[in-house]
Amino acid sequence: MTTYTENLHAGACIASEATGTRSRDAITVLSGQNLKANAVLGKVTKGAASSAAFAGNTGTGAMGTVTLGAGAKVGVYKLVIIEPGANAGVFTVEDPDGVTIGRGTVAVAFSAGGLSFTLADATDFVAGDGFNITVAAGSGKYVEYDDAGTDGREVAAGILFDDVDASSADKPGVAIVRAAEIASAKLVWKSDQDNTMKANGLADLALIGIIAR
Numbered sequence: 001m002t003t004y005t006e007n008l009h010a011g012a013c014i015a016s017e018a019t020g021t022r023s024r025d026a027i028t029v030l031s032g033q034n035l036k037a038n039a040v041l042g043k044v045t046k047g048a049a050s051s052a053a054f055a056g057n058t059g060t061g062a063m064g065t066v067t068l069g070a071g072a073k074v075g076v077y078k079l080v081i082i083e084p085g086a087n088a089g090v091f092t093v094e095d096p097d098g099v100t101i102g103r104g105t106v107a108v109a110f111s112a113g114g115l116s117f118t119l120a121d122a123t124d125f126v127a128g129d130g131f132n133i134t135v136a137a138g139s140g141k142y143v144e145y146d147d148a149g150t151d152g153r154e155v156a157a158g159i160l161f162d163d164v165d166a167s168s169a170d171k172p173g174v175a176i177v178r179a180a181e182i183a184s185a186k187l188v189w190k191s192d193q194d195n196t197m198k199a200n201g202l203a204d205l206a207l208i209g210i211i212a213r
Contacts, residue, residue: 010162011176013038013186015213018179027158027175029166030141039160039188040201041175042145045152046074047136049115054132059089059125061106064118066133070154072114073097074137079119080130081106089125096135114150142175144190147197156204159187176210184212 017023029035030044049066059081075096082103083090089106093113101113107121115133138152145156158175159182165171176182182205189198202212 007036007163008038008186008188010037013159013182013184014176015181015183017176017181023176023178023180024161024174025158025177027173027177028141029160029164029171029173030139030143031166031168031170033144034165034167035144035160035163035173036188037160037162038186040145040156040190040205041142041158041160042149042153042155043157044138044141044143045155046072046138046150049133049135051117051131051133054128054130057125057129058123059121059129060123061120061125062122063131063133064120067116068135068150069111069114069116070150072135072150074135077101077113077115077133077135078130079104079133081125081127084124084126086124087121089121091119091125091130093133141170142173145193145201146190147193147200156201157208159205159210178209180209181211181213187212 046068049068051063051066073096078094079091081089081091090103092103093101095101095113104110106119109118143153146153158177161174161176164173
C-alpha cells in the first residue's frame with residue numbers, strides 16, 4: 001500500500017489572530033524558493049557593503065572587501081584614524097547610530113558590530129583620515145528564516161499563510177506578521193535549523209506580537 005504524507009494546510013499554525021486582516025500582510029517571496037504553508041519567514045533587510053575614502057585623505061591605503069555579519073546595520077559606518085603610525089595606525093569605527101563598535105589597527109583584520117574587513121597600508125595615514133562604509137538596504141522581500149543568515153533573514157519576521165512556489169521568479173504571498181497566537185508544533189522550519197535556532201526565531205516573533213503556544 002502506498003503511504004501519502006499530507007502537508008499542513010494553509011494557516012494551520014494559527015490559533016488566533018486579530019479581527020479583519022490586521023494580522024496579515026501581502027508580501028513578496030524572493031525568487032529561488034519553494035516555501036510551504038506555515039513556513040517561518042525572514043526578510044532581506046540588508047544589501048551589499050561598499051566603502052569610500054574621505055576626501056582629502058593623506059594616507060593611500062585601501063579598504064578590503066567588507067563582509068557583513070548578523071549584527072550589521074543599514075546605513076553609514078565611519079572609520080577614523082586616531083593614532084597614526086609608520087606602516088600601521090589605530091582607528092575607531094562608529095555604526096550608523098554614532099555608537100563606537102570597536103578599535104582596529106591598519107593592516108590587521110577587524111571584526112566587530114557586524115562588519116569584517118582589513119584596511120591595507122600604503123602611504124601612512126594621518127589623524128582624521130578615514131572611510132565611510134555604507135551598508136545598503138535590502139530588497140525587503142521575504143525568504144525562509146535562517147538563524148545563521150547575515151542579510152536580515154536571521155530575524156524571524158512572519159509566517160507564510162499558504163504555499164508559494166517562487167522557484168523561478170518573485171511571487172506574491174500572504175504572511176502573518178503581527179498580533180497572532182500560533183501553534184509552534186505546526187510551524188515549518190528550514191531543514192538545518194536546530195532547537196536553539198528555532199528558539200531564537202520564536203523570540204523574534206514574540207517581539208512583533210506573534211506568540212507561540
